[in-house]
Amino acid sequence: MNQTLLVPARFNGPARSGNGGFVSGALAERVPGHRGRTVEVTLRRPPPLETAMTVATDDGVTTLADATGPVATARVVDLELDAVDEVAPDVAAAAMLGYPGLGNHPFPTCFACGPDRAEGDGLRIFPGPVGGATGDRGYVASLWVPHAEDAESGDLVDGVERCGSGTTWAALDCVGGWSEDLEGRPCVLGRMTARVDAFPVVGEPHVVVGRHLSTEGRKSFTASTLYDADGRVVATARHTWIQVDPSVFNETGARGPV
Numbered sequence: 001m002n003q004t005l006l007v008p009a010r011f012n013g014p015a016r017s018g019n020g021g022f023v024s025g026a027l028a029e030r031v032p033g034h035r036g037r038t039v040e041v042t043l044r045r046p047p048p049l050e051t052a053m054t055v056a057t058d059d060g061v062t063t064l065a066d067a068t069g070p071v072a073t074a075r076v077v078d079l080e081l082d083a084v085d086e087v088a089p090d091v092a093a094a095a096m097l098g099y100p101g102l103g104n105h106p107f108p109t110c111f112a113c114g115p116d117r118a119e120g121d122g123l124r125i126f127p128g129p130v131g132g133a134t135g136d137r138g139y140v141a142s143l144w145v146p147h148a149e150d151a152e153s154g155d156l157v158d159g160v161e162r163c164g165s166g167t168t169w170a171a172l173d174c175v176g177g178w179s180e181d182l183e184g185r186p187c188v189l190g191r192m193t194a195r196v197d198a199f200p201v202v203g204e205p206h207v208v209v210g211r212h213l214s215t216e217g218r219k220s221f222t223a224s225t226l227y228d229a230d231g232r233v234v235a236t237a238r239h240t241w242i243q244v245d246p247s248v249f250n251e252t253g254a255r256g257p258v
Contacts, residue, residue, distance in 0.1 A: 003030055003055040005064060007047055010121070011111045011166065013188070014246070017046030019111040020189030021173025022166040023064075027074045028194070029165035030055045031062045034076060040193040041074040081195050081236045084211045084225040085139075087130055092141040092207045098128035099142070101178065106186035106246035113174035120147040123171060127178040127210055138212035140179045144171060144226075146202045162199035168226070169194055172237040175210035176222035180241060187220055187241035194237035204229045218243040 005026055013019035024041035031039055047053075053066045064072040087095070101108075101115055108116040112123045127140035152164030163171075172194055177187055200206055206228055213221040220241040226234040 004052050005030070005055050006052050007049050009049045011170070012049060013110050013112075014046065014107045015109060016049065018049055019170050019173065020047075021170040021192060022111060023047040023072065024074070024173075024189075024192045025164075025169025025194070025196075026166040027055065027062065027064050027072055028169065031074050031076060032057055036195075036197075037076045038079045038081060038193060038195040039074055040077045040079075040191065041072055042191045043072045043189060044070050046188075047071050077193065079193060081193070081238060082223075083233050083236050084209045084223050086225070086227050086231060087141045087207060087209060089143060089205055089207055091130060092143045092209075095128040095130050095141040096126045096143060099126035099178070100128070100181075100183040101126065104183045106182060110174060112170045113178065120149045123150065123167070125171060125175060125208055127175040127208070130209075138179050139209070140175060140211075141207060141209045142175060144200075144206045144208055145204065146200050146206070148202055150200075151202050161202040163202065164199060165196065168196055168199055168235050169237070171200065171206075171208055171226055172224045172235055173239070175208045176224040176237065176239040177210075177241055179210035179212040179222050179224075180215070180220045185220075185243055186246040187243050189239060190219070190242045191240040192237055193239075194235060196235040198228070198232075198234050200226065200234055201228065206234065213238075 007018040011022045028039040062074045125142045127142040151161045208226045210224040222239045225236040
């Protein structure tokens with residue numbers, strides 16, 4: 001059965017297209033048999049905002065498409081995702097002070113990591129190098145306390161308000177990107193593979209960590225993990241990033257993965 005998906009303007013990454021993590025998570029929850037499984041989402045081009053798109057599954061592949069063709073595809077995969085090492089909340093808070101995006105950000109209104117978003121509007125996840133200026137730039141962390149505005153309809157579980165799939169994937173998204181040098185090497189998300197063990201609880205502190213894995217030409221490969229207040233893994237992910245000219249991706253009609 002075909003479904004529809006519309007990405008509200010609030011959930012942008014670049015100025016005029018959807019945040020890759022949010023769109024990937026929103027699509028992942030529409031993949032048959034996704035619960036408790038690892039889902040791989042490949043973004044074919046910038047997801048449009050405020051546009052009704054169709055979601056259809058055929059032969060194990062779920063496709064998100066608008067009037068001009070496929071936007072993204074998703075499928076369940078048999079892949080074990082190892083967690084990125086946890087850091088303590090105080091270490092994550094200190095790392096945020098060194099977030100490069102506070103000074104120079106290719107997409108400053110990004111829903112997940114944009115410094116131009118207000119509290120309760122964007123997630124304001126600000127990943128900085130663990131250990132500060134002397135730390136490992138390829139290992140980053142941030143605190144994140146989900147707001148009530150981040151809870152999605154129907155996510156009240158056992159009386160506890162939680163975020164949904166789109167926001168959870170968004171929280172895992174940019175922290176991976178900032179483990180790469182997004183300030184000097186702007187990139188957009190091309191593929192994201194994630195497993196969600198639980199949805200984040202509104203009002204509770206979480207720690208999100210990212211690790212750079214490798215770089216091959218214009219592609220970078222990263223990992224991220226989201227931990228709850230008790231140090232349990234909430235969700236974990238792997239990413240493929242594509243180096244781009246950010247000015248192109250902030251223009252109407254941009255083409256390519258995001």
